[in-house]
Each structure stands twice: as C-alpha cells, then as structure tokens.
Amino acid sequence: xxxxxxxxxxxxxxxxxxxxxxxxxxxxxxxxxxxxxxxxxxxxxxxxxxxxxxxxxxxxxxxxxxxxxxxxxxxxxxxxxxxxxxxxxxxxxxxxxxxxxxxxxxxxxxxxxxxxxxxxxxxxxxxxxxxxxxxxxxxxxxxxx
Numbered sequence: 001x002x003x004x005x006x007x008x009x010x011x012x013x014x015x016x017x018x019x020x021x022x023x024x025x026x027x028x029x030x031x032x033x034x035x036x037x038x039x040x041x042x043x044x045x046x047x048x049x050x051x052x053x054x055x056x057x058x059x060x061x062x063x064x065x066x067x068x069x070x071x072x073x074x075x076x077x078x079x080x081x082x083x084x085x086x087x088x089x090x091x092x093x094x095x096x097x098x099x100x101x102x103x104x105x106x107x108x109x110x111x112x113x114x115x116x117x118x119x120x121x122x123x124x125x126x127x128x129x130x131x132x133x134x135x136x137x138x139x140x141x142x143x144x145x
Contacts, residue, residue: 011064017081024072026080031065034058038066044087044094050076051083 011031018027030037038056045054045068053071070080103110 008062008064018067023079023081024074026070026084028068028070028084029065030068033066034064035066038068040091041068041084041087044091045070045083047090048083048087050078 013029013031015031016029018029019025035056035058038058042054042056045051050072051070052073054069056066056068058066068084070083072078072080072083099113103113
C-alpha cells in the first residue's frame with residue numbers, strides 16, 4: 001500500500017471582490033482559506049438582519065480558495081462589502097473572547113501565544129528587511145546604468 005501526498009498550492013490572490021452592478025450583491029474570493037473561515041463567516045453574516053442571503057463554496061478541494069456570496073436587503077441600504085466587513089469584525093471579536101476564556105483556564109496557552117506572536121513578528125521583520133535590501137540593490141543597478 002502506498003500513500004500519495006497531495007500538496008495544496010498557494011492561491012494566486014489573497015482577496016478578490018467579484019461582481020458588478022448592485023452593491024447589495026457580491027461574491028468574495030478569499031485565497032489560502034477553506035471551509036473553516038467560509039462556514040464561520042456565513043454563520044455570522046446570517047445573524048445580521050440586513051443580510052438576506054449568505055453562502056460559501058470551495059470550488060475544488062485542491063484549490064485553496066473559498067467563495068463567499070452575500071446579498072443584503074434592498075431596504076437596508078447596506079452594501080455586501082459593508083456586511084462582510086462587519087461580520088469579519090464580529091468574528092474577530094468572538095475569537096478574542098474564546099481565546100481569553102481559554103487563557104484563563106489554561107495560562108500556559110497565553111505563553112505559547114506570546115511566543116508564536118514574537119516569532120511571527122521576527123519573521124515579518126526579516127521579510128521586510130529582505131525586501132528593503134532587494135529594493136536598494138535594484139536602485140543601485142538602476143543608478144549604475
């Protein structure tokens with residue numbers, strides 16, 4: 001028996017707004033995400049009284065993209081983009097509450113989170129530093145020409 005490893009490629013984009021016309025109806029494509037964020041946002045969107053429809057799909061299991069469809073009520077004057085922004089903020093706040101509760105019960109998770117944040121910040125700083133070095137090198141080549 002053999003095991004085939006499937007590597008999911010990175011999405012070609014982080015976020016796209018799809019659809020034109022009526023601002024009350026849009027599809028949002030989010031790269032490098034899956035059912036977890038799709039179903040969570042769908043649930044939060046449906047809690048909003050101004051949202052008539054919210055659904056999500058993952059077009060293909062090998063593509064790291066989730067599509068979220070939002071339609072808001074015509075009478076509410078709320079755009080689909082605004083509804084998604086509100087729902088993202090609500091979901092973020094809910095996650096913060098859960099994280100605080102977990103850290104109260106299990107203090108070691110806070111130390112882990114802080115360590116991960118420190119590593120993430122260091123990686124981001126190193127990446128910015130590399131980009132700056134690359135930009136400076138490119139400027140030097142341009143000046144030499």
